[in-house]
Amino acid sequence: MNITKEWSAHVDALEDARRRLEEALTLVPDAGTGRKCRQAVERTWKRVVETSDTIEELIGSAVQPLPVEFPWQDAEFRQVWQTYKDYLAEQHHVVMESRMEVARLKLIRKFAKNQRAAVIDAIEFYMALGTSNVFEVNFNNDEKQDDNGKKNVTVIPIS
Structure with a gap:
């Protein structure tokens, strides 16, 4: 509107x-x-x-909104981003207006080295973790075995 x-x-x-x-x-x-x-x-x-x-x-x-340009135009990415915006509003009462949205998207892309899959993984990780913050995430693929011989993948937030 x-x-x-x-x-x-x-x-x-x-x-x-x-x-x-x-x-x-x-x-x-x-x-x-x-x-x-x-x-x-x-x-x-x-x-x-x-x-x-x-x-x-x-x-x-009033401040006029900036256009938000998505690096990936596909429906899946747009849906993940909309889910993330809805998550922030629902869980943290943070409504992203255009300037915050542009800056946050840019920062997440930087942390994920502009890799679409890594951006989506990071967004989903932020939501699963329950945070309103963004930070670099190292989805380390070093496989380790626990005492039962099952392989574990370690996810390490980088601060």
């Missing part, structure tokens, strides 16, 4: 309401209780205009 577009539609609706109010007020007598009603409507409308102007200033000064 584009807030600027929605605001523009809201302003158009307010302008339509203003025209209708002016039409209706021409039917109200300009004396006695009619005058009081007219003045009350005019005061209320003035407040609507003032608050609308304040909101418009805030919208105009």
